[in-house]
Amino acid sequence: MAAVAQHAIPFSRPATPGHVVNTVGFYGLGAMGYFMARNLANRRASEAGSALVVYNRSIAKSEQLLKELGADKVKIAQSAEQLVLECDVVFTSLASDAVVKSVYEGFAAALKQNNPTKNKILVEMSTIYPTLAGELDTLLSNIPHTHFVTCPVFGPPIAAETGNLICVLAGEYRSKKEIAHLLVPGVGKKAMDLGGNLEKAPTFKLIGNSMILGTLEILAEAFTLADKAGIGSAQAYELVKDMFPAPPFVNYGNKMVTDKFDGLTGFAIDGGLKDANHIRRLVTDLNSPMPVTDAAHAHMLTARAIHAEQKHSGEAAFEVLDWSALVAGARVAAGLPPFDNAGPAKVVKE
Numbered sequence: 001m002a003a004v005a006q007h008a009i010p011f012s013r014p015a016t017p018g019h020v021v022n023t024v025g026f027y028g029l030g031a032m033g034y035f036m037a038r039n040l041a042n043r044r045a046s047e048a049g050s051a052l053v054v055y056n057r058s059i060a061k062s063e064q065l066l067k068e069l070g071a072d073k074v075k076i077a078q079s080a081e082q083l084v085l086e087c088d089v090v091f092t093s094l095a096s097d098a099v100v101k102s103v104y105e106g107f108a109a110a111l112k113q114n115n116p117t118k119n120k121i122l123v124e125m126s127t128i129y130p131t132l133a134g135e136l137d138t139l140l141s142n143i144p145h146t147h148f149v150t151c152p153v154f155g156p157p158i159a160a161e162t163g164n165l166i167c168v169l170a171g172e173y174r175s176k177k178e179i180a181h182l183l184v185p186g187v188g189k190k191a192m193d194l195g196g197n198l199e200k201a202p203t204f205k206l207i208g209n210s211m212i213l214g215t216l217e218i219l220a221e222a223f224t225l226a227d228k229a230g231i232g233s234a235q236a237y238e239l240v241k242d243m244f245p246a247p248p249f250v251n252y253g254n255k256m257v258t259d260k261f262d263g264l265t266g267f268a269i270d271g272g273l274k275d276a277n278h279i280r281r282l283v284t285d286l287n288s289p290m291p292v293t294d295a296a297h298a299h300m301l302t303a304r305a306i307h308a309e310q311k312h313s314g315e316a317a318f319e320v321l322d323w324s325a326l327v328a329g330a331r332v333a334a335g336l337p338p339f340d341n342a343g344p345a346k347v348v349k350e
Helices: 032-045 059-069 080-086 097-113 130-140 157-162 171-184 202-228 233-243 249-258 268-286 292-311 322-332
Strands: 024-027 052-055 074-076 089-092 122-123 146-150 165-171 188-193
Touching: 024 032, 024 080, 032 052, 032 059, 032 089, 052 059, 052 080, 059 074, 080 097, 089 097, 089 171, 097 122, 097 130, 122 130, 122 171, 122 322, 130 171, 130 202, 146 157, 146 171, 165 171, 165 202, 171 268, 202 233, 202 249, 202 268, 202 292, 202 322, 233 249, 233 322, 249 292, 268 292, 268 322, 292 322
Parallel strands: 024 052, 024 089, 052 074, 089 122, 122 146, 165 188
Antiparallel strands: 146 165
């Protein structure tokens, strides 16, 4: 495994003797969680010789991971209660705030009935509204030896697959040291410390996602203009690769130009709308307008509405849309087909 730059890990290795993490669990094997759990399982097996305990509401994903890695690296929990009671550290990567709250209420109920006798760290990695972090901390704070850390991550599924995520941590310092040591390297390439306020990490996650949404909106508008001008979005994409070779520009630009809007292999548009709604709520709460997010939100709604009608009529090319499909909103506003970039431009090159 390649060496990781020291600045990528803002914590020293946890001191020994001290809290020993014997068993690690992971709840939520979605598009991101599956790859994070797989990388964590591989690292735990190589360094600690112990299997990662996993749980997913659909057992098929757990069984898939077990089949891929083997019983020496993966153990399937039969319930969320078993997971949280058996493991010293539990990571959660879930789809929505409502699911996160429900899962942690279940964790709390199980732990109150069986008070831990040694340290236990619960790590929430989902994209949630910041105030929910405070609610979860209140929920867990009166349970002995139980610590809570927020740790959202930056990066698409391909970054999760290759272990190149950026992990953002907030919470009690010693717990953050333990979690950073588990995640970097292997799951993430870098850990960022946002301090002790648990709401800071999810806030920072929304700020980062606002930049990604802004990138998508800029690309959508520029590519649509290039198509209308008869230059073509493919030509504009070449400029993007030369002038703005950052991963979001290059990766999402490619999806737009080639109409690769499969949300099952990317970030589903429903998740994008959830994040956009969180960002819009945050900027409202803080009186800090962000009109690019409003535009991106409207274009995602347009794309989802068109896709829903196509599914109803049996004409949809994808079961789930990627959030890069927001380009459909800009296209239809300009009189172009929503999901077919290969169609004839309204203005033809000379």
